[in-house]
Amino acid sequence: MNGLMRKIKTGILGAGQANIATSNQLPATLAAENIELLALCDINPAVNDYAAQYGVRAYTDYGAMLADPEIEMIQIATPDWLHCEQTERALAAGKHVALQKPPCLTPAELERLRKAASQSRFHLKILQNQRETILSRTIKDIIDSGKIGELREIIIRCRGHRFPIQNLNSPYLKAECGGVWTHNGLHWLDEAFFYSGTLPESVQVFSTRNQVGAPQVLGEGPNYWSAVFKMGRCTFLFEYNTMLTGDGLPNGTCRSVIGTKGELRQDYGSQELLLYHKDNETPRPYELTEAPPQLKDDAVNSFRLALEKFARQIVTGKKESPTIEDSLALMDAIFAGTAGAKENKAIKLGRAP
Numbered sequence: 001m002n003g004l005m006r007k008i009k010t011g012i013l014g015a016g017q018a019n020i021a022t023s024n025q026l027p028a029t030l031a032a033e034n035i036e037l038l039a040l041c042d043i044n045p046a047v048n049d050y051a052a053q054y055g056v057r058a059y060t061d062y063g064a065m066l067a068d069p070e071i072e073m074i075q076i077a078t079p080d081w082l083h084c085e086q087t088e089r090a091l092a093a094g095k096h097v098a099l100q101k102p103p104c105l106t107p108a109e110l111e112r113l114r115k116a117a118s119q120s121r122f123h124l125k126i127l128q129n130q131r132e133t134i135l136s137r138t139i140k141d142i143i144d145s146g147k148i149g150e151l152r153e154i155i156i157r158c159r160g161h162r163f164p165i166q167n168l169n170s171p172y173l174k175a176e177c178g179g180v181w182t183h184n185g186l187h188w189l190d191e192a193f194f195y196s197g198t199l200p201e202s203v204q205v206f207s208t209r210n211q212v213g214a215p216q217v218l219g220e221g222p223n224y225w226s227a228v229f230k231m232g233r234c235t236f237l238f239e240y241n242t243m244l245t246g247d248g249l250p251n252g253t254c255r256s257v258i259g260t261k262g263e264l265r266q267d268y269g270s271q272e273l274l275l276y277h278k279d280n281e282t283p284r285p286y287e288l289t290e291a292p293p294q295l296k297d298d299a300v301n302s303f304r305l306a307l308e309k310f311a312r313q314i315v316t317g318k319k320e321s322p323t324i325e326d327s328l329a330l331m332d333a334i335f336a337g338t339a340g341a342k343e344n345k346a347i348k349l350g351r352a353p
C-alpha cells in the first residue's frame, strides 16, 4: 500500500452510549478512507456491546487503551471537563489525539494543552467539523470565487434554549463550565475563521441572564452572549441567545456573509443559501452540491472529512488547517471574551500581529 494511503489505527474514548462518539465519530471513522477502527473505550460497560457490534476491542479502562501498542490515534469524546487531562495522558503515552470541542474549560487548562502539544512529537487536533458541513464549504467556495467581493462582515446568530441536562448536579450546569459560550463558541468562531482566514485581533462580549425557565435548560451564569471579533478587514458578529426558554419558539442558526459586491444569507433553520449581488435585483438561491463520496448524513460526513484530514496530517507530517495553534488561539479569544464581558470592555488578543 502507498505509504500516504496507510490507514491510521484509532480508538474512540467515550463510546459507551448513544452520543456523539457512537452516532457520529464511529460511523465517520468507519467511512474514512485512511482510518481503521481498532477499539472503543468507556467507563460504561455497554461499550462491550458497541465493540462486539463492530468487531473491535473494548476497554473500560482508559489506561489500558493507551497501553495498546497498535493504537496510533485516540479520539477523545468524553465530557468537557475531562478533555485536558485525557489529552495530556494520551500524548504522554505516544498517541496522536483528535479532541472534541471545547478543548478545555479554563485559560490555565489551555496553557497546559499548549505546552503538551508543543512538547510532544505526536499530533493534537481539535475536531472542527462545523467547517466541514456542506453549508460551510459552499459558503467558503463562494467567498473564494470572488462572487461577493472582499469579505467585510460575518454574522452568525444562534437562538433557542440550551440542550436540557436532566442531572441537575452535572458540571455542565455550573457557572465554572462557562455555559454554551465555552461549550460551543469554538464551533462558530472556527467557522468565521474558516471564511475570513484571519485569527481574531480583539473581542468584545456582552452577556446577560434570563432567570426564568426550567433549571435543566438555564444552568448557572449568563445565557445570552453577543460578541464582536475583529478579524483583519472583516468583523465577526456572533450572537448566542439561549434566553428563549419557552417551547415552540423559533430557533436555529442564521448567517449573513457580507462582501463588497454582495451578500450570502441563510435563514433560521433553513439550508437554503441566497446570493444577493449588487448587480442583480433578485437574490439567487445557491445549490449545495459537492463531489462524491458524500455520506447521506451531513454531520457524520463533516466528521469524516475532519478525521481524514487529521489522518493525512499524521502520515505526511504536514499540518492541515486549522492547526492546533489556530484552534487554541481561537479558544484564547473565547476565554478573553468571557473575561471582557465581566468588565464590559474590548480585549486585545495577545497573539494578534
Ligand SMILES: NC(=O)c1ccc[n+]([C@@H]2O[C@H](COP(=O)([O-])OP(=O)(O)OC[C@H]3O[C@@H](n4cnc5c(N)ncnc54)[C@H](O)[C@@H]3O)[C@@H](O)[C@H]2O)c1
Residues within 6 Å of the ligand: 013, 014, 015, 016, 017, 018, 019, 020, 021, 041, 042, 043, 044, 062, 077, 078, 079, 080, 082, 100, 101, 102, 129, 183
Ligand atoms: N462537534 C460536535 O458537533 C459535538 C456534538 C456533541 C457533543 N460534542 C462534544 O463531545 C463531547 C461528548 O459529548 P456527548 O454529548 O456525546 O457526551 P455524553 O455524556 O453523551 O458521552 C460522554 C461519554 O463519555 C463517557 N465517560 C465519562 N467519563 C469517562 C471516563 N473517565 N473515561 C471514559 N469514558 C468516560 C460516558 O460514559 C459517556 O459515554 C463533549 O465534549 C461535547 O462538547 C461535540
